[in-house]
Amino acid sequence: MAAVTLSELTKVYPNGFEAVTDLSLSLADGEFLVLVGPSGCGKSTALRMIAGLEKITSGDLFVGERRLNDVAPKDRDIAMVFQNYALYPQMTVADNIAFPLRLRKVRKTERNEQVRQAARVLELTDYLERKPAQLSGGQRQRVAMGRAIVRRPELFLMDEPLSNLDAKLRVQMRADIAGIQREFGVTTFYVTHDQVEAMTMGDRVAVIKDGLLQQVDTPEDLYARPANAFVAAFIGSPSMNLYEATLSRADEPDGDCLLTLGDQRVTVPASVIAAQPALAEYLGRPVVVGIRPEHLEDAAVATEHPDDQRIDAVVDVREALGAETLVHFNLNAQAVDSGDPDALDEMRDTGRCTARFAAATRARVGDRIRVNVDVRHLRFFDRHSHEAIAAAAS
Ligand SMILES: Nc1ncnc2c1ncn2[C@@H]1O[C@H](COP(=O)(O)OP(=O)(O)O)[C@@H](O)[C@H]1O
Ligand SMILES: [Mg+2]
Structure with missing residues (x-):
């Protein structure tokens, strides 16, 4: 030894x-x-x-x-x-x-x-x-x-x-x-x-x-x-969803920010931004946002969730696995190539964004649904280097 x-x-x-x-x-x-x-x-x-x-x-x-x-x-x-x-x-x-x-x-x-x-x-x-x-x-x-x-x-x-x-x-x-x-x-x-x-x-x-x-x-x-x-994409299955996005200061005085993801907006509370100090430098700039599938939930199942932390989706593919249901939908945002060939294929093949919903979800293919985004667990990466933004500060 x-x-x-x-x-x-x-x-x-x-x-x-x-x-x-x-x-x-x-x-x-x-x-x-x-x-x-x-x-x-x-x-x-x-x-x-x-x-x-x-x-x-x-x-x-x-x-x-x-x-x-x-x-x-x-x-x-x-x-x-x-x-x-x-x-x-x-x-x-x-x-x-x-x-x-x-x-x-x-x-x-x-x-x-x-x-x-x-x-x-x-x-x-x-x-x-x-x-x-x-x-x-x-x-x-x-x-x-x-x-x-x-x-x-x-x-x-x-x-x-x-x-x-x-x-x-x-x-x-x-x-x-x-x-x-x-x-x-x-x-x-x-x-x-x-x-x-x-x-x-x-x-x-x-x-x-x-x-x-x-x-x-x-x-x-x-x-x-x-x-x-x-x-981020290589570890975890299904892979973390990665998109080009923009983070900007909202108009309100409370320090909340807005994450713009294609044509949708999600409020990221000031407390979340404060927990990742390096993000301050990126406000108003393009970033890559990472969302793990388990941090997306069917709003019809988890009703207690701020409405400004939700996105709209149309169900593309549904995979009922018993204990949970994987739901894939298209986000009108640019998916990011992490360099992991499997992860990108997964995004292409299955409608890009993957969510792990509780088995209780009634979402069916073609349904227009609301999806809760657990913004506390969003990860942010530099758009050019793809390095984690939070890690750079520590
Ligand atoms: N004897 C060799 N001569 C030239 N290139 C090699 C040789 N052996 C392996 N490689 C190349 O080195 C890279 C790494 O190979 P390897 O260490 O076997 O990868 P892994 O085990 O991660 O699959 C590959 O691109 C492979 O083609
Ligand atoms: Mg080998």
Whole structure:
């Protein structure tokens, strides 16, 4: 176990392509850090530099006190679990798990004890004498974890280890891996493109795009205070709605502001503006406003809401999910491309603005409805840089 520091790690491939740029991250001893981003953004490259499978072009890698840049992979005290966990088909589960210990010439009694202990945590005790072919996908994945765990490495690296499993098993394994990691307390660097996986598993989550780190935070802070429009759209499902808008001082003397969104206006009370001091500079200027789907509610369901904090909408698509109903409608305002391809597609395909209404909503396709906007939770971004405006002040 060890703390891990990545200091301005950069990877330029031989063809000149820069896949990772100045990546700086610190993992505390025992921490579970998830690196998440769209496909092709440099996640595996970063992980492979840590493993020693790709040469670091520039920057420094420390595990504990040791600088590992030029240490061969086999001399790094690191264990990896991949998407394609290669188990030895002719060996039993017990022998598969014990394999790294055998390589290290650990004595048989100790080997057996370690395998037994790992099997208990991994819930594989009843399967130790089976061959991999007689196991389910999830069990095989746990055997691969077991093989990594018994080595007691300083650091675990996992590259999308769940992407070959079906959806239900994936949910179970997320919890299992997080639990196993806690039990053993091994510092873990986990890579995935799946933001739900990242949010549910990580102590902290690092978001990367085009080889550039966007934000590192706890899942809660990442969701509540995204550093820029990309993170705002990438984290959370359905995505945050992002529009070009203008914020201006209302005529009244009480300091309230008006958010102009296409041809509609929403009052943003002075107290909300005061809570985000950096907004003062943006009054009268174009901004990007972010509205999470759960901060929009059917006015017919939630009747207690100031009428000047509502917008009009015509229901375009309705998806009743049981516990809630997703309602999509068009806002006559310019949607913003956050740089997350999935998020923009979602906006295009489904009528752009997505709201998560309580299941009690009676809104049907074609209905003209009023929608409550929970203005306390609006996020604002600079129109040009797409950086969060609130974050700039702190
Ligand atoms: N050996 C290589 N030579 C050149 N480019 C590469 C090489 N390996 C990966 N890349 C490119 O680097 C980028 C990042 O790849 P990768 O780290 O595998 O992304 P991710 O794991 O986030 O999907 C991609 O654009 C990929 O095409
Ligand atoms: Mg990858």
